[in-house]
Amino acid sequence: MAEYTLTTPLTSEDTKMLEAGDTVLLNGTIYTARDAAHKRLVDLIEKGEELPFDLEGSIIYFVGPTPPKPGDPIGSAGPTTSYRMDSYSPTMLKHGSKGMIGKGKRDQAVKDACVAYDGIYFGATGGAGALLGKKITSAEVIAYPELGPEAVRKITVKDFPVTVINDTHGNDLYQQGREQYEIKD
Amino acid sequence: MREIEFDVVVKAVRDMIVHCGTDLPQDTYDALEEAMENEKSPVSKEVIRQILENANIAKDEKRPLCQDTGLAVFFVNVGEEVRIKGGLLRDAINKGTEQGYTDAYLRASTCEPFSRLNLKDTVGYNLPAIIHFDIVAGDKIDIEYAAKGGGSENVSRARVFPPAAGKEGIINYVKEVISDAGGNPCPPITIGVGIGGTFEKACISSKHALFRDLGSVNEDPEMDEMEKDILTEVNKLGIGAMGMGGTETALAVHIESNPCHIASLPVSVNVQCHSSRHTHITI
Secondary structure, X not given: OOEEEEEXXXXXXHHXXXXXXXXXXXXXXXXXXXXXXXXXXXXXXXXXXXXXXXXXXXXXXXXXXXXXXXXXXXXXXXXXEHHHHOOOHHHHHHOOOOEXXXXXXXXXXXXXXXXXXXXXXXXXXXXXXXXXXXXEEEEEEEEOHHHHHHOEEEEEEXXXXXXXXXXXXXXXXXXXXXXXXXXXX | OEEEEHHHHHHHHHHHHHHHHHOOOHHHHHHHHHHHXXXXXXXXHHHHHHHHHHHHHHHHHOOOOOOOOXXXXXXXXXXXXXEEEOOOHHHHHHXXXXXXXXXXXXXXXXXXXXXXXXXXXXXXXOOOOEEEEEEEOOOOEEEEEEEEOHHHHXXXXXXXXXXXXXXXXXXXXXXXXXXXXOOOOOOOEEEEEEEEEOHHHHHHHHHHHOOOOOOOOOOOHHHHHHHHXXXXXXXXXXXXHHHOOOOOOEEEEEEEXXXXXXXXXXXXXXXXXXXXXXXXXXX
C-alpha cells in the first residue's frame, strides 16, 4: 500500500497508478454534491446542457456540511454514504469526472465505470467531520443554493486524507480487506 | 405537586445538545481507544486514530464531531408528581432542540418524506424531535438524549421470528444484518438489540439499548452472556473500521429484552455509528 500526494484535476495517468488500499493526500479544487444535486447534474448532461463546473478531471465529494461558524469557510464536512449516488456516478465518470469521495459500498456498475473511464472511488473517514472540515481552506456555493447543505460547492482542500477503495483495475478494498480478516468457523 | 419552569427544561435540553455535538462521551472515547489498541489491520487502526483525533479537534475547537448531527432522539421519564409551569413538556423539549442545534451550528436534517424539503423554515430547525415518553413514580423528570445519524439508521432492521428460532436464530439474524451493512453505518459500531414485546416494543427497546454507556454490564446475566456471544460473532465478519477490513467491527452489543406473546419472538437490530453522542439529565 503506497502513499501519494495528488493535485486536481486528476489525469488518467494519476488514477491508473493507484491501487485499492493506497492512501492519498488530495490538494486543489473539489466539488461537492449529494443525491439531489447529482440528479440535477445528470439531467443537464442528458439534455446536453452546460454544467455549473467543468467535469474533466474533477473529483466529486459526497458531503452535506454543517453551517460554518463565523470566520470559517465551512463547518464539519465528512463523507456521506455513497450508494445513494450509485445510479448517477457512471454518467459523471463517462463525462470526464475522475474521482469520487464518500463512504460505504458501491454497486457493480460504478466499479465497472471506474475501470472503463479511469475513475477512482476514494473513501474518507466517516464521522471525522471536524478533522476533514479543517482540511478545506475555502468553500463557495456555485449551484443550487436552495438545496441548503446539499448545494454544489466549489471547495479547496489541503492534504485531504483519503484511501483508495475502488481502483481502475477492478479492485475493491472493502472486499479485499474483509476477506483478509474474516474468520470462518 | 412539584413544578418545573418551562424554560428550565428548554435550557437543560439545549445544553445537552450543544455539549454532545462537539464532545464525544468518555465511554465512547475509551471504547474507541481500546479498539485501536486491539485492531489487527493497519488500515483500520489508522481510521480509528483519525476518529480519535477528530474527537480531540471537535472538543478543543467546539466543532461538530460529524456533519450528520442527527435527528434528536429523547427518552423522557416523567414523575407522576411533577408538572411543567408555563407550557407543555413536549414543546419545551422541541424548543430546546431548536436552540441547541442552532447555537452549536449543527445541521438541520429533518425533511418531508417525499418532497424531501427541509423543515427548518416551516416546522423548525431540526424539528420535530423524536420523543418517547414514559410515566414513572416520583417528582423528577429524567431526559436521555442521543443524536442519531442517518447512515447507521439506514441499515437497521426488525423482524418477528417464530419462537422456535430461539437465541441461535437471533444471533444469526444480528450477524446477517451487520454483514449486509458492511462499512455503511460507520463502524466500529454499537449494536442495540431489542427482543420480545410487540413489533414496535422491540424496535423502541433496540433504540433505548443504544443509550446505555459503552463498557457497562447488562444486569441480566443471561443477556450479558448473549451480548458477548453476539459481539464475538460479529467481530468475526472482518468488516473493520469504515469497512476497510479488520477485527474491531463492533465496540459493544446492548440487549433489552421484554416479555412477549406466546406466538411471537420479535427482534429489532438498531445500529449506532462510532460517533455515539448520548447523555442524560435529571431535573
